[in-house]
Amino acid sequence: MKKILKRVLVATMALSMGLASASCSSKKSITVEKGKLSMATNAYFPPYEYYEGNKIIGIDAEIAEAVAKKLGLELVIWDVEFDSIIAGVSSNKYDIGMAGMTVTEDRKKAVNFSKTYATGIQSIIVKEGSEITDIDVLSAGTYKVGVQQGTTGDIYMTDDLGEDRVVRYSKGNDAVLALSTDKVDAVVIDNEPAKSFVAANDGLKILETPYAVEDYAMCLNKNNTELLEKIDKALEELTADGTIKAIIEKYIPSNG
Ligand code: ARG
Numbered sequence: 001m002k003k004i005l006k007r008v009l010v011a012t013m014a015l016s017m018g019l020a021s022a023s024c025s026s027k028k029s030i031t032v033e034k035g036k037l038s039m040a041t042n043a044y045f046p047p048y049e050y051y052e053g054n055k056i057i058g059i060d061a062e063i064a065e066a067v068a069k070k071l072g073l074e075l076v077i078w079d080v081e082f083d084s085i086i087a088g089v090s091s092n093k094y095d096i097g098m099a100g101m102t103v104t105e106d107r108k109k110a111v112n113f114s115k116t117y118a119t120g121i122q123s124i125i126v127k128e129g130s131e132i133t134d135i136d137v138l139s140a141g142t143y144k145v146g147v148q149q150g151t152t153g154d155i156y157m158t159d160d161l162g163e164d165r166v167v168r169y170s171k172g173n174d175a176v177l178a179l180s181t182d183k184v185d186a187v188v189i190d191n192e193p194a195k196s197f198v199a200a201n202d203g204l205k206i207l208e209t210p211y212a213v214e215d216y217a218m219c220l221n222k223n224n225t226e227l228l229e230k231i232d233k234a235l236e237e238l239t240a241d242g243t244i245k246a247i248i249e250k251y252i253p254s255n256g
Contacts, residue, residue: 030227031095037073039064039218040094042082042148044171046196047251048100048118048216049077060098062247063117063238064218070234081170083150086110089219095227100190102152102214111219112228115235117244118216122153123194124207125179125187132186135160135209146175146184152214153188176201190214192252 032038041060043049049058056077068075078094085097090110100120103113126132132143139160147154149168157166167184169175175187176197189197191206198204220228238244 030224030230031073032092033076035074036076037064037068037071037096038076038078038094040078040080040085040088040097041099042085042171043077043079044173045100045190045193047192049098050196059118059248059251060100062250063235063244064096064098066238066243066247067231067234070237071230081150082148086219089221092221095220095224096231097219100193100216101219103217104152104155107219110222112222112225113217113219114228115232115239116215116217117235117239118248119213120190120192120216121213122156122188122209122211123191124209125176125189125194125198125204126185126207127179127182128203128205130185130205132207134207138186141185143185144183146178146187148172148175148189151189153190156211157188172197176204179204 029035041049041056043051043056045058047058048060049056051057056079061077064077065075080088082099085094085099085101086107088094089097096114097111100118101107102120103116107113124132124135124138132138132141138145142165144165144167145157145161146167146169147157149170154166154168167175167178169178172189172193175184175189178184179187180201180203187194194206198206218231220231235244
């Protein structure tokens, strides 16, 4: 009898200890690493994220910094391939993905998106003097288009022109370099990075496109709704007090 009682007691103790530590660990931190906000980006996308020396700066980096500050967290930025960001966020490698990332229905199946903090549109970059004058000429011909792998530019072009005419690069810069060296006939990329690339490389120009305006947002793991709520609240406050507008205008002076 005594023995049985003891066993039951031990079992209950173990169970309650287990429960205590389980609830402890779930309360421990809402971020991957306690006290830190890990952001995955692809830092070849000016003015949203790019290197200045060995520091990643830009609109996304500064907005993330302001959000982290509000949450009392230290921002840590990881520069990874654009098309690995969503997988990294859904496997809890990073807390957020922030990379001028467009909210799409397809991506929403894998991650949650925060409130929108900026917008973009896909632009076509061609060489000056190119016979490609608009999307119709581009589509009708046999031209090849360079895109950054896994981006909306890649998705649209693959849909419009077919797999065979799309050449994928791991960075936007590489696609632009391919255009400058005649490996592709055009590049499709978001408008603000397009402007930066054209400004930095001689002999290129931008064509207007009929594509819809895209919303940029941070992506988060589907299970981390607690962090999402906090981030959305921070973004709301930073929008209301003009911080986000000021950051965007710092990098895109003509905006606003
Ligand atoms: N807006 C596009 C998309 O979400 C391109 C984003 C590319 N971002 C980057 N940091 N390289 O697909």
